[in-house]
Amino acid sequence: MKRTELFSRTLILFGIVLAVAMPLYFWNQTPLIHARIADDGGWNPDVIRAEAGKPLHLRLISDDVMHGFAVGQMDIDTVDVEPGKVTDITLTFDKPGIYTFYCTRWCGLNHWRMRGTIEVRGASSAEEIPSSIPLYVTLDLDIDALHDSPVIPSTRPSAINGQQSAMNLDIARISTSDFYKSHSPYQAFEELDSLPLTDSEKWDVVSVIWKSNTSTESLSDGKKLFAQNCAACHGENGAGDGVFADDLAAAGKDSMQTMNGAMKMSMQTPVDFTDPTRMLGSSPALLQGKVLRGGMGTGMPMWGSIFTEDQIWNLIAYLYSFQFEYEK
């Protein structure tokens, strides 16, 4: 064989090996966390392992539409995960445990299913805070039962209108945080039964009590959480008419998973928070249960691993603002 022929063959062989090996090598050396809409697999991988106190560097990429990344119960800025573009993020966990990461963009009908876990091992470098039992469990509430209010106001209760009446009443007992969290507005309304007020005035006083158990900052935080996580289904104004509401109704049972056939899930229309019958009969503890655990079998996701306790109370406080007028 001529030297030129040999050289050409060697060069071609080298080129082909290079063209195959280089991308495969670098592809193998670049572990990415891929995001796809839940119907196409969600996060991949969806289980990540980390060491407490050591930085965890993640490289995220979307394989389809715009997604977002956040870790539940951690104070970090959410990041966008763009199609075909790698986003870098570094996390450090103070204490071991199982953390939930999730999509923060309304990427599709099953957006809320886009979740994964980060398993953090090692010694804790932060002060351990004992976890408390949720109030709805302590109160032994049946959060799946109906808790409708038998009476509803004829007009939207106003904390502004009720301020004057409330100042002249002894309502300290029913204004405490414990009472507020464990009672529905209707139950508070009943507590005012013996007072010489019209029904409308009583509802105004109830709205004053509910307002006194929150703050502008809490409402603002709740509003932000609602807009990011709830409005897609429940609607920007809480009326159960979010952008996915029609799709959820249309998808029906077929869109839902079953667990080995043991539990059929049936899609339900998202709850309307502007409905006074439902909201005035629901206590904050009841709503806490719904948010923490999710509406089993209804399509409502569980948020217990995502929101902190404070965030859940802030969110609940904001939900009542769909019933009560807190400011002009």
Add this chain to the structure above:
Amino acid sequence: MNRIELTRNPFLKSALKSRYPQLAVFIVMLIGYIFAILAGLIGTPVGSHNFSIVFVWIAWWAILILVAVPFFGRGWCAVCPIPLPGEWLQRGAVLAPPDKKPKWLNLRVPKMFRNIWMQNISFLLLALFSSVLLTTPNMTGIVLAGMLFAAIGLSMIFERRAFCRYLCPVGGFIGIYSQTAPIELRIKEKQICVTCEGKPCYNGSSAGYGCPWDVFPGGLTKNTYCGLCMECIRTCPHDNIAVNLRPFSADLAKPSTRIDEAFKAFIMLGSAMIYAAVLLGPWGTFKDAAYTVGTSAWFLYALLFLTIICGILPGFFALGILRTNSHTPIKQRFTSLSTALIPLGLMFWVAFSLSFVLTNASYIIAALSDPLGLGWNLFGTANAVWQPMLTTLLGPAQTLALVGGLIWSTRTAQKAASEVNVSSILVITYCFILTSIMLWLLL
């Protein structure tokens, strides 16, 4: 017609005679092709950030349809990497002089397949899946790999470049449009070829291989099936092969006589129009139907696609031909007059391609730095923002291309009509109607 013999330039001639410059280009192209396959298979599934989609369907397509075909005819075929591995295996060599013993089966392609019907079918098949193919790296990787393996397989069974000549979905339309290009490879003196012993340009010699495209250069009158591989320049013992610069459209003075080529003209014309409607138009229903392969909507789309291309367009054309008065057989009138659709089809594709190439060209800059979508930034351009280019020039350029194409096809129709002794008015009207539709679709 005036021609300038480019191979009189000693530098160009020696560059074409030598195998090394071509081999260098081949190796680069083959590496790029294999990389495109891998990028499609393992890179990000987001098409706009994957080398396979960006460099094949945007960069390569732009170069092919806007530069290579109009100005160099089969210039792309001269450097295409797809047939190379098969050809090298078939020859048992890369550079070495041909071994007289045939490698592998070395069969002649059956006569019934020695036409471009298979190329028409392969193009239509790809066209039906194009919405998915053009946007899904995985599919692009599979198709590119499939073409490479098909070319290797055919080289093992048949002689010469059977894949390029009879199956390549791209080669068919490059061939008919190459007739318009201002570059040609032709013999200088016919008598030399007639008296040449052994016809080494076709049969091969110690200087090189017989024409891989199964063409006898002495009989070349059109660019259609000459792959510009330059093998005959190397093998001709009489230095009787030239590469010429010539006027555009020179081959179209001799109208086509083949029905497979006539249908290729309709296929290309119709698919450019359907692509303009589906890929660039505002009709979401069409887009969804074209994308959801396998659904009943897609089958309807496929039916409509094939009906327009294989039925309506040639049907109306044939009806027009039937109204012409001539003693020339109807088939000959049909094939001759369809020659007028070649420049029109080419300019339809130019106008259509301008639209999506200028819109998507900025993806090339980002994909250069991060070809697999792995977060690399090789040249610091990975974060380049998508930005449509030359948007103000797009409309005028498309109008110019389409109107220019109509004028060009009108001139071609007049020449073709005079060859078969009929009036060209119906063909010109046909071209005018289609151009009007295309203008409406694009502007």
